[in-house]
Amino acid sequence: MSSRLQTQARPDSLLINMGPSHPAMHGAVRIMLELDGERILNSEVEVGYLHRGFEKTCENRTYFNLLIYTDRLNYVSPLINNVGYVMTVEKLLGLNIPERAQYIRVLMSELSRISDHLTCLAAMAMECGAFTVFLYNMKAREFLWDVIEATTGARMTTSYIRIGGVRADLQADYEAAVQKGLAETRKVLKDVHGLLDKNKIFLNRTRDIGVMSPENALSYGWTGPALRSTGIAYDVRKAHPYLFYDRMNFDIPTGERGDNFDRYMVRMREMEQSLRIVEQCLAQIPKAERGLMVDGMEPAEAIRAARTQKPDRPIKLSPNLEGSEKAVTKDILADDRRVTIPPKEETYTSIEGLISHFKFFMKGHGIRPPKGEAYLSVEGGNGELGYYIVSDGTDRPYRLHLRAPCLPLLAALEDLIKGRMLADIIPTFGSMNIILGELDR
Amino acid sequence: MQGNFITTRLNAMLGWGRKYSLFHYPYVTACCGMEYMSAACAHFDIDRFGAGWTRFSPRQSDLLLVIGTISQKQAPVLRTVYDQMTEPKWVIAFGACAVSGGIYDNYAVVQGVDQVIPVDIFIPGCPPRPEMVLDGLLKLQDKIQKTKQDWRWKKQQS
Numbered sequence: 001m002s003s004r005l006q007t008q009a010r011p012d013s014l015l016i017n018m019g020p021s022h023p024a025m026h027g028a029v030r031i032m033l034e035l036d037g038e039r040i041l042n043s044e045v046e047v048g049y050l051h052r053g054f055e056k057t058c059e060n061r062t063y064f065n066l067l068i069y070t071d072r073l074n075y076v077s078p079l080i081n082n083v084g085y086v087m088t089v090e091k092l093l094g095l096n097i098p099e100r101a102q103y104i105r106v107l108m109s110e111l112s113r114i115s116d117h118l119t120c121l122a123a124m125a126m127e128c129g130a131f132t133v134f135l136y137n138m139k140a141r142e143f144l145w146d147v148i149e150a151t152t153g154a155r156m157t158t159s160y161i162r163i164g165g166v167r168a169d170l171q172a173d174y175e176a177a178v179q180k181g182l183a184e185t186r187k188v189l190k191d192v193h194g195l196l197d198k199n200k201i202f203l204n205r206t207r208d209i210g211v212m213s214p215e216n217a218l219s220y221g222w223t224g225p226a227l228r229s230t231g232i233a234y235d236v237r238k239a240h241p242y243l244f245y246d247r248m249n250f251d252i253p254t255g256e257r258g259d260n261f262d263r264y265m266v267r268m269r270e271m272e273q274s275l276r277i278v279e280q281c282l283a284q285i286p287k288a289e290r291g292l293m294v295d296g297m298e299p300a301e302a303i304r305a306a307r308t309q310k311p312d313r314p315i316k317l318s319p320n321l322e323g324s325e326k327a328v329t330k331d332i333l334a335d336d337r338r339v340t341i342p343p344k345e346e347t348y349t350s351i352e353g354l355i356s357h358f359k360f361f362m363k364g365h366g367i368r369p370p371k372g373e374a375y376l377s378v379e380g381g382n383g384e385l386g387y388y389i390v391s392d393g394t395d396r397p398y399r400l401h402l403r404a405p406c407l408p409l410l411a412a413l414e415d416l417i418k419g420r421m422l423a424d425i426i427p428t429f430g431s432m433n434i435i436l437g438e439l440d441r
Numbered sequence: 442m443q444g445n446f447i448t449t450r451l452n453a454m455l456g457w458g459r460k461y462s463l464f465h466y467p468y469v470t471a472c473c474g475m476e477y478m479s480a481a482c483a484h485f486d487i488d489r490f491g492a493g494w495t496r497f498s499p500r501q502s503d504l505l506l507v508i509g510t511i512s513q514k515q516a517p518v519l520r521t522v523y524d525q526m527t528e529p530k531w532v533i534a535f536g537a538c539a540v541s542g543g544i545y546d547n548y549a550v551v552q553g554v555d556q557v558i559p560v561d562i563f564i565p566g567c568p569p570r571p572e573m574v575l576d577g578l579l580k581l582q583d584k585i586q587k588t589k590q591d592w593r594w595k596k597q598q599s
Contacts, residue, residue, distance in 0.1 A: 028471075050512060051549050075475055135483055
């Protein structure tokens with residue numbers, strides 16, 4: 001038991017633990033409560049149960065290698081984390097990104113955002129007892145993940161957004177797949193609106209519970225859907241446009257009361273806006289001026305052929321993601337050998353390609369941003385996700401700090417539940433979408 | 442001979458009953474929880490294999506799924522949960538972090554939950570795909586079927 005709560009507790013009150021192993025505490029938050037009957041007199045939130053040493057680990061990883069750790073920060077929307085990190089390093093390097101890659105980043109960010117909100121609302125609704133919503137939302141998420149998987153090769157922890165661009169081009173029939181995902185998501189959103197919006201049980205547990213005023217929200221440092229639910233239309237995508245968000249046409253949904261229901265509603269409406277952005281992306285992405293690779297050469301065969309002359313056919317890699325070939329790389333990766341891996345056919349068939357490949361991965365070489373520091377934030381699933389990187393000119397960051405949007409949200413939880421009933425913790429906590437991976441790091 | 446026959450059949454029957462009625466306790470801490478949700482929901486549907494009943498109470502569950510990174514701070518909690526479960530009980534380490542600490546080889550993370558509790562099945566992957574989870578579950582069911590069942594409700598000597 002905590003010392004503060006224990007020493008200050010009233011003698012007739014009840015002290016209990018909620019978490020860390022509790023189905024609604026997302027695995028690893030502990031809330032210590034002082035109760036009078038079912039009313040919460042005082043509470044203390046303890047975090048740190050998922051501390052994985054992210055920031056310290058990053059100091060010992062090269063800029064390229066630490067990308068995989070960013071996947072696992074906000075594990076509900078890994079691609080946005082990648083975008084944030086990668087763009088900060090690009091800011092340090094002063095790098096320009098091909099147009100197609102930027103569109104792919106926007107597309108992937110928005111798909112991730114939708115799946116983030118879907119997961120958050122699924123968990124929140126399930127914890128309030130609406131299991132159907134959980135199943136429906138997960139179903140929609142699977143369709144979106146199918147698109148992500150077909151393009152990136154992984155379902156969740158993709159490490160797809162690379163410094164200088166993206167890892168691979170969109171899969172051949174991505175448009176149809178995305179359209180299918182959007183249609184399924186729209187259907188699910190309609191169903192969820194029908195199930196929850198006027199549901200008496202849901203309303204009783206969310207309306208006017210966990211109310212946050214705009215002033216308090218700002219002073220706590222809230223961002224994202226939680227801040228917008230209080231009525232402040234702050235969105236990093238509009239306030240400081242990055243990538244091609246200034247070319248997209250979308251609204252920022254806001255709430256009025258800042259209670260749990262508004263947080264739910266803002267997320268629901270934000271998903272609709274994200275769907276709009278995805279559609280605009282599909283329409284705007286420049287068409288690739290090349291046919292798909294139909295016939296190629298296995299790497300071993302190519303190396304043999306390269307001993308006497310340069311092979312004319314492209315190299316086929318297995319598993320073959322679009323994007324290892326020279327023809328594709330120029331569309332999706334910056335043309336800068338200091339920061340990008342050379343296309344695979346060069347690595348396998350020419351000595352220059354092989355050397356630049358080695359130099360990229362050798363200790364002390366690789367990506368070495370100039371001395372300096374950079375901060376850049378993107379709109380994550382929960383709010384402003386910022387990376388602060390200090391470079392000392394070597395291939396590892398001197399310091400990397402993450403501004404996690406969850407931490408200010410959780411900091412306000414004690415205030416929001418004070419004086420409320422025990423059961424009010426569940427929807428209040430659920431509507432904040434606390435992701436421990438980025439909170440505890 | 443006949444007595445032996447009945448014992449063997451009873452053993453097989455108990456194994457059959459136990460393997461298809463696993464009540465699991467998902468001890469979700471991190472990323473792998475997302476894939477657990479996928480495995481439990483409609484597309485992959487863990488319910489097809491008799492493990493659909495999620496119990497968030499250690500006393501009523503017989504399969505502990507350790508899903509995600511277990512930090513040093515979390516380890517005592519996990520141990521408590523395991524101790525609270527009643528026999529017979531099984532443990533699946535779900536994902537690279539639970540199996541070996543995964544990519545987090547540092548001061549904060551327990552390098553594999555088998556340092557804290559005994560583990561029956563290890564499912565690698567960061568995170569494992571739902572298909573792998575189902576495969577792991579089937580392997581555990583095989584294991585349950587093949588072990589000698591403790592049908593006299595006596596505590597196992599281990």
